[in-house]
Amino acid sequence: MKSNKNLVFLGMMGSGKSSIGLLISKKLKLDFIDIDKEIENELDLSISKIFETKGEDYFRKFEEKITLKKLKFSSTIISLGGGAFANKNIRKEVLKNHISFWLNWNKETLLKRIKNSKKRPLAINSTENELIDLIKKRSNIYSKALYEIKCDKLSKNEIVKKVLKNYETH
Numbered sequence: 001m002k003s004n005k006n007l008v009f010l011g012m013m014g015s016g017k018s019s020i021g022l023l024i025s026k027k028l029k030l031d032f033i034d035i036d037k038e039i040e041n042e043l044d045l046s047i048s049k050i051f052e053t054k055g056e057d058y059f060r061k062f063e064e065k066i067t068l069k070k071l072k073f074s075s076t077i078i079s080l081g082g083g084a085f086a087n088k089n090i091r092k093e094v095l096k097n098h099i100s101f102w103l104n105w106n107k108e109t110l111l112k113r114i115k116n117s118k119k120r121p122l123a124i125n126s127t128e129n130e131l132i133d134l135i136k137k138r139s140n141i142y143s144k145a146l147y148e149i150k151c152d153k154l155s156k157n158e159i160v161k162k163v164l165k166n167y168e169t170h
Contacts, residue, residue, distance in 0.1 A: 004074035007167060008094050010142055011103035012135055013082035013120045014113030016151070016159070020103060023160050025077040033070050034079045039063060047081075051121035064089055071098065083122070086141050095144060099170055101163055102145035106152050107135045146170075 007024060009017040018034045025032035036047055039062060043050060050059045063081055067090050070078060078098075084090050094100050105113075111131060114123045123131065142148075147166045151159050 006071060006073065006076045006078050006098045007163075008071075008078045008080060008098045008100045009103060010080045010085045010094075010100060010145055011082070012105070012110050012114070012138060012142075013123065014110055014117070015082075015103040015105055016156070017079040017082075017103055019156065020159055020163065021077045021079040023156065024163055027160065027164065028077070030075055030077050031073070032077045032079070033073070035063065035067050035070065035084060036079075036081045038066050038070060039081075042066060046119065048119055048121045048124065056121075060087065063087070068093060082120075082138070085145075086138060091141070091144065095146070099167060100145040100147065101166070102142040102148045103159070104139070104142065104148050104150050107132055109152060110135055 009021045011017055021034070022032050039050070039059075040046055043062070045053070047059070050062075060083070063084055064087050067080065067084055070076070071093050080090070085094065111128060114120055114131065115128065117123050122134065126134070147163075149159055149162050154162070
């Protein structure tokens with residue numbers, strides 16, 4: 001890796017942050033951190049159980065603490081939770097000190113992926129219109145990322161190639 005900056009993946013739930021991040025980490029031979037998995041391991045609860053038993057506010061505060069701690073690592077591939085980049089402290093840290101990639105999909109693709117998911121707390125209790133609003137709102141925030149990868153017509157390998165090409169020319 002040319003720099004000790006982390007590569008940080010952001011995007012909606014269901015955008016492939018974890019699977020793409022893992023593939024990139026293998027190609028670059030770097031550690032991979034999935035923030036949602038870290039939170040689940042730390043609290044020994046699934047994300048949906050955390051939302052259900054402790055509430056979204058508790059989750060967001062804990063997410064901020066874990067994310068900012070993990071961002072202190074260097075030369076690591078990090079997959080943020082879908083809502084993490086909306087947190088201004090996380091966003092400021094990512095934009096200032098790391099290389100960020102927004103995995104952008106059209107709303108139809110995202111809706112198909114998240115609509116009936118039982119493990120995505122915000123999807124479970126939302127109507128399709130509420131999910132569309134969430135996608136629009138978060139897209140405005142995700143658009144601040146250093147790189148945007150339009151994923152819709154790409155295979156996983158093509159997405160990985162685009163990320164690596166942007167990273168190598170960074």
